[in-house]
Amino acid sequence: MTVSELDFSEYKYLSVFSSGHVVSSSMSFGNGFQGKAFLVFPPEQAKLLVTACVGEPVLPVENENIICLVDTDLDILREIGNLIINAIIGEFGNLLNIRVEYSLPEIELISLSETQKILLENDIYILVLHTSFTLSKTRITGAVLIALSLNSVSLLLEKVNELSEDLNG
Amino acid sequence: MDSLLSQVLDQVNIGTIVVDQNLDIVIWNTWLEQFTHILKEQSIGQKIKTICPRFGDKIFHEILHKALFFGQKRFCSGALHHNFVLPSKKTNDDMIRQNMQIGPVYYNEHTYALIQIMDVTSHLSRVYQLKNVIKTLEAENEHIKISEGIYKRQALHDCLTKLPNRTLLGEQLNLAISYAQRNAELLAVLFLDLDEFKQVNDNFGHPYGDELLRSVSERLQSCIRKSDLLSRLGGDEFIIVLSQIKTKQDVSIIAEKVIRAFEHPFKIFDQAVYISISIGISLYPSDTQDPEDLIKKADTAMYRRKKSRKKSFLFFDGEWDLDPRSEID
Structure with a gap:
């Protein structure tokens, strides 16, 4: 997985997706470091990912209007989201030396405007990592969106300053 | 507890x-x-x-x-x-x-x-069944699309020669006229009619005539550019629409080429058949700007040509009576 861009509240993540629906696998986390993380894919990318995971031949989606995601596909996406978000948030926990509590992942098929509404209410700070990764020679693109509480942002900034001081002596 | x-x-x-x-x-x-x-x-x-x-x-x-x-x-x-x-x-x-x-x-x-x-065994089993139903429906949908394509093609093409029929000719001629208008170019409609085709049918039978029509359509196609349109109106009548024409002389060259192409015999069921063709020509925009009218005027020119001298072509003349079947000199 490559982290290609870091974006603080400029809403550039909107450009990752065209209008319409996106598939979101999300997890809340708390206990000192608090927020909610989303792994978001356009449906055609989600379908490619599922197909690659179950070992079926990955063919380009011919008609993007007919993308059929059934329950089993959503379960697989939920698990993938769980795996990736656990890894990312776990690293934050390691960095801050905090034991993070995790929720179980939720999977949703939502419109982009709904995502925006959910993420932006109450002036939540959002850390956006535009990501892409290669799986079975298939390039999949999506985004990891991490919404953090103000306290958690402060904790992160303090830690960054600490590291910076250590590095600069 | x-x-x-x-x-x-x-x-x-x-x-x-x-x-x-x-x-x-x-x-x-x-x-x-x-x-x-x-x-x-x-x-x-x-x-x-x-x-x-x-x-x-x-x-x-x-x-x-x-x-x-x-x-x-x-x-x-x-x-x-x-x-x-x-x-x-x-x-x-x-x-x-x-x-x-x-x-x-x-x-x-x-x-x-x-x-x-x-x-989740029974749930996933239902999901897989649903997936199969979706796949079947998608396959059927694809089959219907292909059938629709075939029916559409059949509706717009002549079943004997597979050339565009009168309906498709109308659509394509409209587009060609719009293109010529935008680019300030000439456009020519050639009305072609086989000479004495009825005798072929009478002497050798209809299967023979049908085979000849198929061979004629192939030979006509070889005389024109990919950008031109060849259509069969019915019977032994064909239309050629020549686009992106600069001068009337260019049209004459192609018409001459078609006439000469019929100097060689057609081999139908191992038998050499000689047949000639007469051509009437109308031009856009000098003769008319209306697609139907272009065909009608080319028909008039063809009819006059056939009456006076077969095996050649004639451009429409604005001085003529429009009715192709009216008395001519």
């Missing part, structure tokens, strides 16, 4: 296992007893991988470790992993599908891992 919780745990419709940090089983509920035929007394205190061998796999061992020591929760789908706990009696294991959730539980300063097994 413990007894109440224990009763509740035994009545839930999911498999519930709790293991401690040594991965020894602490709780094994009734659902699991019924599913695996392994009793509580046989499982509690045993290593989980002894009772459920899949937890000996590295992936599940790591998941348990992360739940116990890092507080992580994990969802594992039956669609990917198939199953985690199997019945002791040999059954068709491959049919069993289970989802699993693993998470930490903290009690009396100890950390435990709670494993929940949900049987």
Whole structure:
């Protein structure tokens, strides 16, 4: 997985997706470091990912209007989201030396405007990592969106300053 | 209270296992007893991988470790992993599908891992059936689309020669006129009619005539550019629309080429057949700007040509009577 861009509240993540629906696998986390993380894919990318995971031949989606995601596909996406978000948030926990509590992942098929509404209410700070990764020679693109509480942002900034001081002596 | 919780745990419709940090089983509920035929007394205190061998796999061992020591929760789908706990009696294991959730539980300063097994075999079976239905519908939809394409093609093409018919000619001529208008170019409509074709049908029969028409259409096609349009109106009448024409002379050159192409015989059922063709020509925009009118004027020119001298072409003249069948000199 490559982290290609870091974006603080400029809403550039909107450009990752065209209008319409996106598939979101999300997890809340708390206990000192608090927020909610989303792994978001356009449906055609989600379908490619599922197909690659179950070992079926990955063919380009011919008609993007007919993308059929059934329950089993959503379960697989939920698990993938769980795996990736656990890894990312776990690293934050390691960095801050905090034991993070995790929720179980939720999977949703939502419109982009709904995502925006959910993420932006109450002036939540959002850390956006535009990501892409290669799986079975298939390039999949999506985004990891991490919404953090103000306290958690402060904790992160303090830690960054600490590291910076250590590095600069 | 413990007894109440224990009763509740035994009545839930999911498999519930709790293991401690040594991965020894602490709780094994009734659902699991019924599913695996392994009793509580046989499982509690045993290593989980002894009772459920899949937890000996590295992936599940790591998941348990992360739940116990890092507080992580994990969802594992039956669609990917198939199953985690199997019945002791040999059954068709491959049919069993289970989802699993693993998470930490903290009690009396100890950390435990709670494993929940949900049987989703029948649910996933319905999903796979639904997937198959969707695939069948998609295949049928594709078949309908192909059929529609064939019907559309049949509706717009002549079944004998496969050339565009009068309907498609009308559409294509409109487009060609628009193109010529935008680019300030000439456009020519050539009305072609085989000379004495009726005699071929009368002397040799209709199958012979049909074969000749097919050969004629191929030869006409070889005389024109890809950007030009050849269409069969019916009987022995054809239309050629020449686009992107600079001068009237260019049209004459192509018409001459077509006439000369008919100097060689056609080989029909191993027999050489000689037939000639007469051509009437109208021009856009000098003769008219109306597509129907262009065809009508080319027809008039062709009719006049045929009456006076076959095997040649004639441009429409604005001085003529428009009715192609009217008396001519």
